[in-house]
Amino acid sequence: MTESDFVSLEAAATVLGISVRHVRRLVNSGSLTQVARGVLESDSVDRYLMSQRQGRTRSWAEHTAWGAIAVLSGGEADWLGPTQISRVRRTLRELADPSELVSRVRDRARVRTFTAHRAALPRLRATVLRPNMNALGIVDSGEDRIDGYIAARELDNVIRTLGLRTEPSGDITLRVTGFDFDQVGKLVSTSAVVAALDAATALDPRIRGVGQRALTEMLETYR
Structure with missing residues (x-):
């Protein structure tokens, strides 16, 4: 761990182009990760910045974001009303820039990064839902790295029982969602849209x- 893994509240505000007060709100909401008083995880700032490329784009609420993912995947979003569905479909047809879609659905989950003893990894791997990155031609990053979705109600118990430790550059990325986890499970396991969204905000430019290319093709096909 080096100093480059961390950034001050003031520096984060400068990078994001917002006030320190706004940065604190993002910390409180879980959008940014604070590792000590006045010190943030720099990777969380980078990820948030990546998801904000269309900074003036209003994000959908969590349930609407998952509804949009279901619709773009060719499925149904029974939890949304007819008016909401109509608006989501219209917006998806109008979208051309994948970064705008990423921004729209950014509140589907909060991203947390951790590290853990290798002995805990098999249990954690069995707990989280991991998108099929192979469908995008992205090779699995290995047994020591985990990136997947987890129900918000399970997070504290998993952290405690598996001894997870918050780590700015940790190999464990948990995407925490409070939405109906049965629905999340169906989408994560069957939809390439989820994998593409996660990949589109990766710190690795490749x-x-x-x-981003996968999302562009999906939006073009949907139209």
């Missing part, structure tokens, strides 16, 4: 490019 993976990010793969995700």
Whole structure:
């Protein structure tokens, strides 16, 4: 761990082009990760910045974001009303820039990064839902790295029982969602849209490019 893994509240505000007060709100909401008083995880700032490329784009609420993912995947979003569905479909047809879609659905989950003893990884791997990155031609990053979705209600118990430790550059990325986890499970396991969205906000530019191209093709097909 080096000093480059961390950034002050003031520096984060400068990078994001917002006030320190706004940065604190993002910390409180879980959008940014604070590792000590006045010190943030720099990777969380980078990820947030990546998802904000269309900074003036209003994000959808969590349930609407998952509804949009279901619709773009060719499925149904029974939890949304007819008016919401109509608006989501219209917006998806109008979208051309994948970064705008990424921004729209950014509140589907909060991203947290951790590290853990290797002995805990098999249990954690069995707990989280991991998108099929192979469908995008992205090779699995290995047994020591985990990136997947987890129900918000399970997070504290998993952290405690598996001894997860918050780590700015940790190999464990948990995408925490409070939405109906049965629905999340169906989408994560069957939809390439989820994999593409996750890839499109990766810090690795190669993976990010793969995700963005996949989303562009999906939006073109949907129209």
